[in-house]
Amino acid sequence: MIKLVNVHMEFKKEKILKNINLEVKKGEVLAIIGASGSGKSTLLRLMIGLLRPTSGQIWVAGTEISKLREDQLDKIRLQMGMVFQYSALFDSMSVGDNVAFGLREHTKLSESEINKKVQEKLKLVDLEGYEHRLPNELSGGMKKRISLARAIAFEPDIVLYDEPSAGLDPIMTAKIDSLIVSLQKVLGVTSVVVTHHMESAFAIADRIAMIHEGEITQIGNVEDIKNSSNPVVQDFINGSKGMTKEVHR
């Protein structure tokens, strides 16, 4: 569904991603884990064409997107949705208008049909009755769920999540995780989830890719990652536990 071939990315001569080769299979949930600043979000932005790679190829649904014009990219983006780290809801619009945005812009559906779809998606994220609220009246977790409803309103084949559980309490994190899994099961959506939340990654992912200093150090299923002999992977998985022990000592 998504394939990155020898992708390099530089910002002002600083190498952010080095020789990335990665494939996301149709219908799977791939979690990309790694420390802050390791290049995870950059990778996600490359997959949806918000950034262009310095070199290499990015294939999405059989099309090489790295050199496409914006209008050509838009046709690919109609098959994709993205949940942003800070939700990125349009703050001048109500929740309902946010969710309906893509439908109003790109379909000829009537207002009643659009409203029906909005209700459907809000129900899916457990926020029925919130369509008239403004984003600034919502909590962080609610904003994330509305962002998710907006991303799936167009019923895309691929959904990208940038730190979906960042800044949320454990209950809300579990809720978002279960939504990601149910979307995969119910709608067959291919998902790429960038996170540094190991519990989330283990709970939702079919496969996990660990990125460290701009390179993919390991990729495999949950058990492969848990049992990895790579010290970088083990340090990252056990990092929080190790730090807790240090503090308690």
Added chain:
Amino acid sequence: MMVGYLEKIGRSVLSFFENFGAVMMLIYETICQLKHPPNIKHIIVQMSHLGVDSLPIVTLTILFTGMVITLQTAHEFIKYGAQSTVGGIVAISMARELAPVLTGVVAAGRVGAAITAEISTMKVTEQIDALKVMATNPVGYLVVPRLIACMITLPLLVVFADVIGTFGGYLVATFYSGINSVTYMQSINNFMVVHDVTGGVIKSVFFGAIIAIIGCYQGLNARNGAVGVGKATTGSVVSSIIIIFILNCFLSLILYR
């Protein structure tokens, strides 16, 4: 030390041409986006937001400017027995220069700042990226309606300002300087031609375009959170006002040869 100064000058020149090139690219992209039918509802919302809401401040600015111009000219002209020219002079100076330029400056401060603040906030909160992700071109969605709204609204504001400014002059001329109201109105009739008004209106179409393009450009290129929003907004107002004054000079040369 000398090398340091030269480097500074070089950097400024490079930055100027870089910005100039980027603005030209935005204009080109905006023109390309005009091939898609613009959203009329968005344009009307922007016209209301940018135009109607500016009426009070334009009224105040232009009314008092018309009054002051009359106050200054009437006193001198009456001394030379030329009171029959005051109405014409006030109306012509309003229509040709004062109304378009002052309305442009007021709009740059109010409308341009509002455009930049809104778009730059969207930029730093990833809302522009969200538009792109939803296959919506930010130039088509944000710049085109604002450009069309400004290019329609500013001329309307200028025609309104012509009337208000001349009316301000009338108030001072008749109630303070002792010029007969018929003389004031007759003077306008004698000296003013339609081109005085149309020239000012043509200028305002350009000023409207500048306010929208510079406002959107600064907004779309904002960086670094709240500080970036502040910088972009200030930059938008300052740049628009400077360009309006410079362009006004050239447009006057072309339109009133």
